[in-house]
Amino acid sequence: MNSNSCFPAPLVRAVNGPPWLGLSVLLLAGFVTIFDLFVVNVAIPSMQAGLDASFAQIGFIVAGYELAFGVLLITGGRLGDLFGRCRMFIVGMAGFTAASALCGLAPGAGLLIGARVLQGLAAALLFPQVYASIRVNFDGQDSRRAFGLLGMVLGLAAIAGQVLGGWLVHADLFGLGWRSIFLINVPIGLFAIAAARYIPESRASQRPALDWTGVGLVSAGLALLLVPLIEGPGQGWPAWSLWSLAVAVVLLALFHRQQERQRMAGGWPLVDMRLLAQRRFALGAMLVLLVYSTSSSFFLCFALLVQTGLGLDPFMAGSLFAPCSVGFVLASLAAPRLVARWGTRAIVWGSLVYAVSIGLLIAQVQAAGPELAPTRLIPVLVVVGAGQGLIMTPLLNLVLGFVDEAQAGMASGVISTVQQVGAALGVAAVGLLFSTALAAVDGAAAQAGQYVTAFVAGMLYNLGAALLACVLLLMLARTQRLAD
Incomplete structure (x- = not known):
């Protein structure tokens, strides 16, 4: 591994120990890419009114980013292996920043869809370099801490997409309305490009043609x-x-x-299929798919319940995720220490906490019915967030730790792709259950009651996926014991 800076010679910096300053830049990049996956949800009504966009166009504004992001993640990871992960980080961040500016300035829905696709393509170049750079530059306990911080940041980005995004749209800063959710990426992107000098360059030892x-x-x-x-x-x-x-x-x-x-x-x-034939990596990839499918679908279900069903404005609806973020942060900070002490068993217990908390949330919403007061959900939302932190935070380090350093970029691209496929799968499954339940409810019922019923139906997927994740984690723990 070449551990020089990816900038020209005058800016080369000696690296003593793990590059924690470089990690902060990687975490910032991870945050903005995931933030942009979720932030559009709270701005949909404002976009539709401001652009006179159809429902189909709004759907593609949301999905265009996800689609482009998911499709090129494996290629993005391999490009980092070949041409240098820091170099591709800078290329991806530059493209992401430019595309964000185009999104914020788009005069119509068609141009915004095109800019969102470009934004997703740039994110696909950028995001795998975050995983791979951490994998090759951190070892042992440092690796657990680094991936713990990454998991925490990615989870917070999803929550911030609802909370901060709702505030930006509601505040209407400088009269920008929904455009501010994209334009805020421009100064962040420029800062990340300038600070990329602190990320050590690395690439695969051999550089074959793509x-x-x-x-x-x-x-x-x-x-x-x-x-x-x-x-x-x-x-x-x-x-x-x-x-x-x-x-x-x-x-x-x-x-x-x-x-x-x-x-x-x-x-x-592009992908060594023997990687997927490794039992532990394959089980880990399935776990990533399940866990991240529950995260995306939970945010969708809850946003529909409190905004459309209960009539809260975007900022108030987004603020309900703040308690969830408190639980997530506290659990994320504790997770690396718990895993260091108890190994995979700590993640197993985290998955049980997550599954039980989802079950409790479903039960509380169903019991309250149309009279549901959203603030009464705060205690269980804290536990849901804690469960996510206990399982999501250490999971990435666990799975990527199963592969050799030479395969870091390839494995990172695969796992990043699995995350996006999982997110789409979860949204599809929950969307089907939610819409079916909504259509089956008596039209004379109150809107709040209709959405409570639909929320309970949609969240049954999350409960099933969380329980299945518990089973797979038990299998993975047993496989690790046999390997040791």
């Missing part, structure tokens, strides 16, 4: 997978969405076969 056939197959396959998962539920799963899923399966199977042939021929595949 497998463009693999890039084409996996990008097309993931696009055809994510588009129907994001758009299908809202349109009632039309025929095109089912055909798209079928073609996606075929293309991803062809990608697997092509990658294996590339490896057997002595080439350098």
Whole structure:
């Protein structure tokens, strides 16, 4: 590993020990990319009114970023391996900053959709470098602390997308309205680019040419997978969405076969499929998919309940996530120490706390019914946040710790992609349950009652996924004991 700065010689800095200052820059980048996944949700009414946008256009404003982000994550991770992770970090951040400015200045819905796609593509170049740079620059307890901080920051970014985003839209700073949620990225991005000198450069020891056939197959396959998962539920799963899923399966199977042939021929595949054949890494990837699917779908369900169902404004609705963030931060700070002492068992207990808290939240909402007072949910929301912190924070370090340093970029791209697929899967599953329950409720019922019923139905997916995560973590803990 080359541990020089990615800037020219005059700015080279000797690195003594883990680069904690560089970590702060990586965490900032991770925050803004995840923040932009969630912040648009609270600005939808303002955008629709300001741009005279249709519901379909609003859907693509939300989904365009997620789609572009998810599709190119594996390629972004590999580009970091080949050309340098710090260098690709700067390229990705520059693109993300420019695209954010275009989003904030877009005069119409069509241009905003295009800018959101560009923003997602830039984030896909940027985000895997965060994981991979931490993986190669931190070891042992330092690695657990670094990934613990990353997990905490990513969780806070999701919550801040609701709270800070709601405040920005509500405050209407300088008369910018919803545009401020994008323009705030510009000074942050410029600062991150200037501070990137503190991130040590690293790349894979060997630098083969990029497998463009693999890039084409996996990008097309993931696009055809994510588009129907994001758009299908809202349109009632039309025929095109089912055909798209079928073609996606075929293309991803062809990608697997092509990658294996590339490896057997002595080439350098985009993804070494032996990585996915490793039992511990495969179980870890499934855990990431499940856990992150519950996070995204929870925010969606709760936002619909309190905004549309109970009539709260964006800032008040977003502020209800603040107690959740308190629990998340406290648990995230404790998680690395708990894992250092108890190993994977600490994450198992965290998953149990998470599953039980979701069950309690469902029970409390159902018992209150249309008379639900959102502030009475604060205690259980604190526990939900704590459960997320106990499982999400150490999970990334656990899974990426199963791979060699030389595969860090590849594994980071795979895990980042799994996160986005999981998020889309969770939103699709919850959206289907939520909309079905909403349609089944008697039209004469009060709106609050309708949304309470739909919330309970949608959150059943989260409860099932959290319980399944407990089972997989027990299997993973047993596998680790056998390996040791």
